[in-house]
Amino acid sequence: xxxxxxxxxxxxxxxxxxxxxxxxxxxxxxxxxxxxxxxxxxxxxxxxxxxxxxxxxxxxxxxxxxxxxxxxxxxxxxxxxxxxxxxxxxxxxxxxxxxxxxxxxxxxxxxxxxxxxxxxxxxxxxxxxxxxxxxxxxxxxxxxxxxxxxxxxxxxxxxxxxxxxxxxxxxxxxxxxxxxxxxxxxxxxxxxxxxxxxxxxxxxxxxxxxxxxxxxxxxxxxxxxxxxxxxxxxxxxxxxxxxxxxxxxxxxxxxxxxxxxxxxxxxxxxxxxxxxxxxxxxxxxxxxxxxxxxxxxxxxxxxxxxxxxxxxxxxxxxxxxxxxxxxxxxxxxxxxxxxxxxxxxxxxxxxxxxxxxxxxxxxxxxxxxxxxxxxxxxxxxxxxxxxxxxxxxxxxxxxxxxxxxxxxxxxxxxxxxxxxxxxxxxxxxxxxxxxxxxxxxxxxxxxxxxxxxxxxxxxxxxxxxxxxxxxxxxx
Numbered sequence: 438x439x440x441x442x443x444x445x446x447x448x449x450x451x452x453x454x455x456x457x458x459x460x461x462x463x464x465x466x467x468x469x470x471x472x473x474x475x476x477x478x479x480x481x482x483x484x485x486x487x488x489x490x491x492x493x494x495x496x497x498x499x500x501x502x503x504x505x506x507x508x509x510x511x512x513x514x515x516x517x518x519x520x521x522x523x524x525x526x527x528x529x530x531x532x533x534x535x536x537x538x539x540x541x542x543x544x545x546x547x548x549x550x551x552x553x554x555x556x557x558x559x560x561x562x563x564x565x566x567x568x569x570x571x572x573x574x575x576x577x578x579x580x581x582x583x584x585x586x587x588x589x590x591x592x593x594x595x596x597x598x599x600x601x602x603x604x605x606x607x608x609x610x611x612x613x614x615x616x617x618x619x620x621x622x623x624x625x626x627x628x629x630x631x632x633x634x635x636x637x638x639x640x641x642x643x644x645x646x647x648x649x650x651x652x653x654x655x656x657x658x659x660x661x662x663x664x665x666x667x668x669x670x671x672x673x674x675x676x677x678x679x680x681x682x683x684x685x686x687x688x689x690x691x692x693x694x695x696x697x698x699x700x701x702x703x704x705x706x707x708x709x710x711x712x713x714x715x716x717x718x719x720x721x722x723x724x725x726x727x728x729x730x731x732x733x734x735x736x737x738x739x740x741x742x743x744x745x746x747x748x749x750x751x752x753x754x755x756x757x758x759x760x761x762x763x764x765x766x767x768x769x770x771x772x773x774x775x776x777x778x779x780x781x782x783x784x785x786x787x788x789x790x791x792x793x794x795x796x797x798x799x800x801x802x803x804x805x806x807x808x809x810x811x812x813x814x815x816x817x818x819x820x821x822x823x824x825x826x827x828x829x830x831x832x833x834x835x836x837x838x839x840x841x842x843x844x845x846x847x848x849x850x851x852x853x854x855x856x857x858x859x860x861x862x863x864x865x866x867x868x869x870x871x872x873x874x875x876x877x878x879x880x881x882x883x884x885x886x887x888x889x890x891x892x893x894x895x896x897x898x899x900x901x902x903x904x905x906x907x908x909x910x911x912x
Contacts, residue, residue, distance in 0.1 A: 444623050447627050447630070455629075458559075458629045460553060463478075463740070465477075469882070471886060473886075482545070482646040486653055486686075486689055489545055489646065496544045503802070504528075509525050509769070512768070521796060523792040527777075527781070528802060530781070530805040530806050531778075531807055535604075536568070538648065540569040540573065541650055542569065542682075546644055546647065547577050551577050559632065559635070560583055565780070567601060571608035571609065574608070580634070581611070582610065585615065586617055589616060593716060595812075595818075596818060596821055601812070604810075638739050644678055646685075646744075649682050650686060653687070653689055656691070657690055666690075667801065668800050669799070672684075673781060673784040674701050674732075674747065677743070681745040684750035696752045699751045700757060701725045702725065703724075705839060706839050707839045707840050719759050719819070720783075723780045732751075734873070754856075756857055757787050757852070761846055761853075764852065777808070778808055781805045788801050830845070834851055866887075878909070879910065884898050884902075
């Protein structure tokens with residue numbers, strides 16, 4: 438008898454599909470109540486830092502340069518108060534095979550698939566990760582399927598997404614193209630079950646652990662060159678793996694006092710699963726439409742437990758505007774001689790503003806860049822925006838309305854890093870715990886788990902739970 442391949446039936450089999458596709462049983466990490474043993478799950482990866490670095494180096498990944506942006510620093514200091522204007526550096530991840538930091542995630546996932554004897558790997562992504570998995574699979578003689586959400590319902594796709602589709606195919610991957618909607622992860626699960634391939638999801642422990650080498654490297658490079666760790670590291674934040682892995686790597690390198698700052702493009706008001714809104718955004722990742730839902734509830738991913746947990750690691754969270762990112766993308770090329778793509782330039786935009794608040798002897802590092810291809814370039818993105826009814830102009834970026842306008846700053850002094858209230862995200866996380874687990878009571882273990890998840894004290898967690906009439910046991 439053939440299996441029921443309906444949306445509901447496939448999702449009901451998710452845990453078993455994931456177990457077969459990774460040979461990890463997520464049930465082994467679950468506690469009574471709402472929590473799970475996060476560190477035990479991460480230890481399941483089974484690779485040391487040195488082993489991961491060697492795997493990556495053997496596959497064209499890692500040991501990327503740390504570059505000082507002297508001219509951007511000088512421009513930032515022009516607008517900073519006296520004595521302010523930290524030195525800005527970038528970790529140039531465009532030097533990796535496939536051109537982004539996601540090659541680090543892919544290298545470990547593909548290595549694990551090969552080690553366990555899988556014949557192929559599958560990833561669900563519209564972005565750089567698909568290209569990274571396809572490239573690593575090609576290097577290691579494995580088959581690859583990339584499930585990609587790339588069109589609206591009129592079969593119109595953004596230049597950046599369509600470029601990534603072509604790149605995946607160039608590396609020999611089969612690309613399954615979907616229109617926007619809820620079927621991305623379900624299609625992914627169905628293909629895992631059908632093929633018996635390895636789950637190379639962004640959100641597995643392997644995918645997150647692979648990024649730890651990035652945080653580790655930049656801490657060591659900074660320490661060796663300047664005798665200290667960076668004062669701040671800015672990470673473009675979307676699904677959370679970039680920031681989580683980098684922060685864990687910083688900790689393993691001993692950089693425990695480095696401030697970890699998440700940065701996303703403000704797309705407030707656009708719904709990312711909406712066909713109407715899908716092509717109204719002028720960026721495919723690193724935006725609030727993706728990031729905020731994952732910050733406030735990481736387990737919405739295709740894995741039973743997402744290994745990316747940003748609230749465990751993020752010290753600050755800031756947003757920037759689309760026009761500001763395009764402006765800094767061009768400034769990077771004109772002032773520093775580097776053409777790099779918009780994802781990393783999201784955090785560079787934030788760093789340009791944040792540096793002006795820091796002392797001149799401090800160091801702020803943008804922890805990744807990505808390659809700049811034809812589809813990622815500013816001009817096709819702006820042309821596409823205009824074709825979709827978005828006004829493109831110069832002015833005050835704070836007047837930008839996502840989906841309606843894209844405003845370049847008239848002057849670099851207008852570029853800002855807008856603080857996002859992490860307390861608000863923490864409130865939402867507790868609310869989601871109560872809602873998603875139908876909580877009516879909380880044990881001491883539940884309380885401690887939430888405290889670890891959001892880095893708050895016991896009173897904060899208990900007070901929030903009580904707002905939803907959750908009974909605190911043994912209190």
